[in-house]
Amino acid sequence: MANALEISSLVKVYDNGFTALKGIDLTVQEGDFFALLGPNGAGKSTSLGIVSSLVNKTSGDVRVNGYDLVNQREQVKRSLGVVPQEFNFNAFEKVFDIIVQQAGYYGLNRKQAAVKAEEYLKKLDLWSKKDTQARMLSGGMKRRLMIARALVHEPKILILDEPTAGVDIEIRRSMWTFLTELNRQGTTIILTTHYLEEAESLCRNLAIIGKGEIIAQGPTKELLKDKDRSTFVADFSQSPESLPESFSQFDAQLTGDGSVEFHIKRGESLNQVFALFDQYNLPILSMRPKTNRLEELFVDLTENQPETGSKV
Amino acid sequence: MTHPYWVAFSSIVVKEVRRFLRIWPQTLLPPAITMVLYFVIFGNLIGSRIGEMGGFDYMQFIVPGLIMMTVITNAYGNVSSSFFSNKFQRSLEELMVAPVPNWVILSGFVIGGVARGLACGIIVMLLSLWFSKLVVSHIFVTISVILLTAIVFSIAGLINAIFATKFDDVTIVPTFILTPLTYLGGVFYSVSLLPEFWQWVSKLNPILYMVNTFRYGIIGVSDIPVATAYAMLGLFVIVLGSWAMYLLNTGRGLRT
Ligand SMILES: Nc1ncnc2c1ncn2[C@@H]1O[C@H](COP(=O)(O)OP(=O)(O)OP(=O)(O)O)[C@@H](O)[C@H]1O
Ligand SMILES: [Mg+2]
Numbered sequence: 386m387a388n389a390l391e392i393s394s395l396v397k398v399y400d401n402g403f404t405a406l407k408g409i410d411l412t413v414q415e416g417d418f419f420a421l422l423g424p425n426g427a428g429k430s431t432s433l434g435i436v437s438s439l440v441n442k443t444s445g446d447v448r449v450n451g452y453d454l455v456n457q458r459e460q461v462k463r464s465l466g467v468v469p470q471e472f473n474f475n476a477f478e479k480v481f482d483i484i485v486q487q488a489g490y491y492g493l494n495r496k497q498a499a500v501k502a503e504e505y506l507k508k509l510d511l512w513s514k515k516d517t518q519a520r521m522l523s524g525g526m527k528r529r530l531m532i533a534r535a536l537v538h539e540p541k542i543l544i545l546d547e548p549t550a551g552v553d554i555e556i557r558r559s560m561w562t563f564l565t566e567l568n569r570q571g572t573t574i575i576l577t578t579h580y581l582e583e584a585e586s587l588c589r590n591l592a593i594i595g596k597g598e599i600i601a602q603g604p605t606k607e608l609l610k611d612k613d614r615s616t617f618v619a620d621f622s623q624s625p626e627s628l629p630e631s632f633s634q635f636d637a638q639l640t641g642d643g644s645v646e647f648h649i650k651r652g653e654s655l656n657q658v659f660a661l662f663d664q665y666n667l668p669i670l671s672m673r674p675k676t677n678r679l680e681e682l683f684v685d686l687t688e689n690q691p692e693t694g695s696k697v
Numbered sequence: 698m699t700h701p702y703w704v705a706f707s708s709i710v711v712k713e714v715r716r717f718l719r720i721w722p723q724t725l726l727p728p729a730i731t732m733v734l735y736f737v738i739f740g741n742l743i744g745s746r747i748g749e750m751g752g753f754d755y756m757q758f759i760v761p762g763l764i765m766m767t768v769i770t771n772a773y774g775n776v777s778s779s780f781f782s783n784k785f786q787r788s789l790e791e792l793m794v795a796p797v798p799n800w801v802i803l804s805g806f807v808i809g810g811v812a813r814g815l816a817c818g819i820i821v822m823l824l825s826l827w828f829s830k831l832v833v834s835h836i837f838v839t840i841s842v843i844l845l846t847a848i849v850f851s852i853a854g855l856i857n858a859i860f861a862t863k864f865d866d867v868t869i870v871p872t873f874i875l876t877p878l879t880y881l882g883g884v885f886y887s888v889s890l891l892p893e894f895w896q897w898v899s900k901l902n903p904i905l906y907m908v909n910t911f912r913y914g915i916i917g918v919s920d921i922p923v924a925t926a927y928a929m930l931g932l933f934v935i936v937l938g939s940w941a942m943y944l945l946n947t948g949r950g951l952r953t
Pocket of ligand 1: 400953
């Protein structure tokens with residue numbers, strides 16, 4: 386089985402001399418639901434742009450669905466559906482025409498295209514807007530329009546650069562359901578997002594990129610398992626005035642609003658903390674993880690990344 | 698099954714044609730108005746005082762030149778503004794991610810430009826019937842030269858759009874190069890009226906050849922050998938076509 390995406394030693398130096406990718410390696414298996422995460426400017430769009438033929442690479446190799454990006458560009462393009470970060474449709478065209486037009490570029494005649502356009506516009510809940518000019522859609526609708534457009538030729542691999550940016554919670558959820566279902570039916574999904582809790586719950590594998598380098602890559606579960614500590618926040622009916630010395634083993638701190646933040650290292654049990662709070666007669670009213678686990682891993686990795694660090 | 702490239706090509710052409718039809722007040726109407734003014738002012742009012750030019754009455758003499766001028770401006774303008782706005786709105790990315798070879802992209806936009814050039818040319822020709830009768834002396838020359846000219850200027854418009862970084866950049870060439878060359882290209886006069894030196898200079902102007910060959914097709918007179926014009930048009934198609942392909946292949950101005 387060919388890998389959906391294989392990137393090796395990919396380097397991108399922009400015309401102004403800026404090195405956006407410092408030789409990244411990345412593999413996405415066929416059928417995967419994969420997230421490429423990283424802070425703003427890390428090089429996510431640049432990498433995906435190279436894969437989708439929108440950005441020229443400087444050096445390195447890219448294979449999509451087993452095809453070489455440079456020598457078999459046409460097969461590569463046929464294998465891919467691309468949803469870019471920035472809106473890139475003609476704002477004055479009607480929704481339906483945009484989809485039919487795109488299908489035409491992939492060789493679907495108008496009749497076939499119209500059938501597919503209807504199918505995907507319905508799936509993405511845009512059918513009622515089919516005769517609306519694209520500029521009159523809301524931000525979330527524009528994103529969904531781009532997803533429908535990317536799927537009209539039924540690609541094996543769908544690339545989405547921040548598909549949920551600016552999309553409300555309800556639509557975001559339905560978008561995730563849609564993508565999960567699409568993935569279940571066999572489409573490989575590669576996406577970027579800044580909503581880490583989404584990536585954590587939905588993506589099987591992920592890579593974290595920072596300053597043009599891959600700093601972590603692997604199955605989501607494995608990566609999270611390696612995380613050495615988690616942060617929790619506890620609230621009390623009666624906030625403590627100060628914390629006894631013994632809480633320092635959990636690196637506990639009183640926050641401004643009277644709750645307590647503490648850390649659990651890998652291997653430690655939450656029961657120990659509860660016992661301690663009990664001992665000082667501090668009943669916990671509610672407790673939650675400070676951020677989700679992936680977010681913590683992400684912050685740990687990206688904030689502690691050396692300026693020109695070596696690859697992990 | 699129809700070949701996918703053919704489907705892609707016709708999609709581009711359909712999109713281009715629909716674009717200029719949708720915005721007809723900006724694309725089809727202006728040449729109609731401008732040319733009617735030319736016909737009225739130069740043909741009727743002033744033309745009657747000028748008398749004959751090249752053995753024909755002045756109106757008949759300028760009609761072919763004005764049609765040619767319309768075709769040149771509109772073919773060029775269609776491709777330069779459409780391609781540039783596709784680039785500017787990023788909707789060109791729709792084509793760049795799709796399995797459409799660059800020669801199909803080039804042909805699609807060029808035929809779109811040719812369609813607009815011809816549509817405007819035909820409108821102007823029909824309007825000219827109000828002012829003078831139209832006889833076509835050499836139908837094959839008339840059609841082939843107008844097609845070739847429309848192709849040449851469509852390709853040129855695309856090259857302009859590739860280099861353009863702002864909307865102003867697509868009006869510079871028409872204003873400072875195309876319009877002067879057209880006016881000096883024998884639309885309004887026969888170059889035989891000029892002193893020898895200026896005749897010689899005029900013959901460096903490619904538009905002179907196109908205008909005269911087209912006029913030859915319509916009224917049967919030309920200041921220059923028709924064969925030279927075809928050789929020149931052929932050369933332009935090849936040179937500009939290769940240049941455009943080179944630019945598209947390297948992604949100049951399109952891919953960072
Ligand atoms: N055309 C360009 N010319 C020069 N530098 C560029 C260009 N495009 C992007 N860059 C730089 O390359 C780096 C990576 O950009 P990229 O868009 O890939 O980041 P990203 O990870 O997608 O960020 P975001 O999360 O904000 O979308 C940034 O520092 C950016 O400024
Ligand atoms: Mg980005």
